[in-house]
Amino acid sequence: MSKSCPECGSSRVVEDDLYSQKQWVCEDCGSVVSEGLLTTTLCEESYSRAVPFFASTAAIKKPCRNLVAGFSRLRALCRIFRLSSSMEDEAANLFERAYNHPNFLHISLSKKQVLAGCCILYVCRQNSWPVFMGTIGYLLEADNFQMGSIYQELTKSLNMQTTHVCITSMLENFCYDFKLAPHQVEEVFSVAPQRLVDRTSALIELAADTWILTGRQPFPLFLAAVYVAWQSLNPSARMKYSLIKFCKIAKAPEQLWCKSRETINKRLNELQEVLCKLGRELPWVRPTDIQMNTVTTLVEDILKHRKALLMMAVKHYEKQLEETQTSQNLECELSDSKRSDQIHCESPPDEEDEDCELPPDHWGKRHLFLPPCVRNQKRQKVKEATLEVTGDEEISDGEIESYIRSEEEMKLFAKARKEMCEY
Structure with a gap:
């Protein structure tokens, strides 16, 4: 122009x-x-x-230092878990949304790093990627309680729908992390990864049928099941190795099992206890020969006849209850004494049953396998009624007389006083 x-x-x-x-x-x-x-x-x-x-x-607004540090930590975790580029971008976008949300603006830097881990956990669950919350918490040096609370706050603040990963896929990924392949350890300790997965999956199914898995964190039970499965595949050579020795042989991260060692031992005892109860029903085994430290030799037979043994164990337990109840009623009639407050069975009671102290008429007494919420029933605190004393209450003559010394008490008091003065 x-x-x-x-x-x-x-x-x-x-x-x-x-x-x-x-x-x-x-x-x-x-x-x-x-x-x-x-x-x-x-x-x-x-x-x-x-x-x-x-x-x-006007200058372009640069992201703050904490946001940049959160992005770098998030992308590092994504590469550790081998997430795809699309999943990594999705986690980064979710973290940016959550970081700028009013509910997460004024939290500490450590919680913001946990927030990045929660974003990764949400993306993994949406894409059926088997990752444990405990694994992310271990890498971020955060406990499961803190991870769970921030994860719930994240889903609530951004109005997101949560999904659950199949426990089988999580278990398979968990088993492959152990260094037990033939080229990684000695032949006595080695086992094929898929064989370990199959045996551990069968033990987890048994745990689910007997209520051990209900309401529990999966990692401690997974580790206990892997240990029992590894022992059962070659019991004659592996029964002498403890859980700690197994973790060292399999090169499991020490921080993973050291923090929750007590919980893992509890899950291990519960699993071995269930195996003992089912092993006593095998017709070719004497019940007195089954012990907690030798039951791994019968794991293959127990898993093979799992459903039949469960039915037989429940029926046998119910029959014992009936016989015990009948004998107690006869003893009460003959001795003409009070009825017993609690039913005692021939089978030894569980350690947790002694702590829970179920009422005598509780329905849990009639079942062999119970959920943890019933076995570990917490005592309810009895609130004592507080006495409201104003000082204007009427005092009866009997109460007044109880405070007045009698003649004998007065003589004893005078005698004691005289003796004290002499000294």
Whole structure:
């Protein structure tokens, strides 16, 4: 588009740079046709677009240091868990949304790092990627309670729907983390990964049928089941190795099993106790020969006939209850004494049953396998009624007389006082 000078009408108007500002000047008369516009980009200068001063001087807002650190930690965790690029981007976008949410603006830096781990956990569960909350918490040096609370707050704040990962896929991924392949350990300790997965899966199914898995964290039970499965595949050579020795042989991270060693031992005792109860029902085994430390020799037979043994154990237990109840009723009639407050069975009671102290008429007394919430029933605190004393209560004559000394007490008091004065 050609320009013309408004003073002389000449069309010889050229562009002139003066002090880094463009101007259109007439060559004939030297008048300035138009002033250049204050612009910041090359495209705006070429098209002569008007740019406001605040827009030209505005700087791009940089992310804060904590957000950058959170992104770097998040991407490092994604690479550890071998997430795809799309899952990594999805976790980063979710973390940015959560970081700028009002509920997470004023939390500590450590909790913001846990928030990044919760975003990864949510993306993994949405894509059926087997990752434990305990694993992420271990890498972030956070406990499961803190991880769980922040995860619940995340899903609630962003109104997200949670999904659950299949426990079988989590178990398979968990078993493959142990270094027990033939080329990794000695032949006595080695086992094929898939064979270990199959045996451990059968033990987890048994734990689910006997209520051990209900309401429990999966990691301690998984480790206990892997240990029993590893022993049962070669019991004659592996029964002498403890759980701690097995973790060292399999090169399991020490921080994973050291923090929850007590819980793992509880799950191990519960699993071995169930195996003992079912092993006593095998017709070719004497019940007295079954012990907690030798029951691994019967794991293969117990898992093979699991359903039949469960039915037989329950029926045998119910029959014992009936016989015990009948004998107690006969003894009560003969001795004409009070009924017993608690039913005692021939089978030894569980350690947790002694602590829970179920009422005598509780339905849990009639079942061999119970959920943890019933076996570990907590004692309810009895609130004692507080006495409201104002000082205006009436005092009976009997209470007044109880505070007055009798003649014998007065004589004894005088005698004791006299003896004390002599000394």
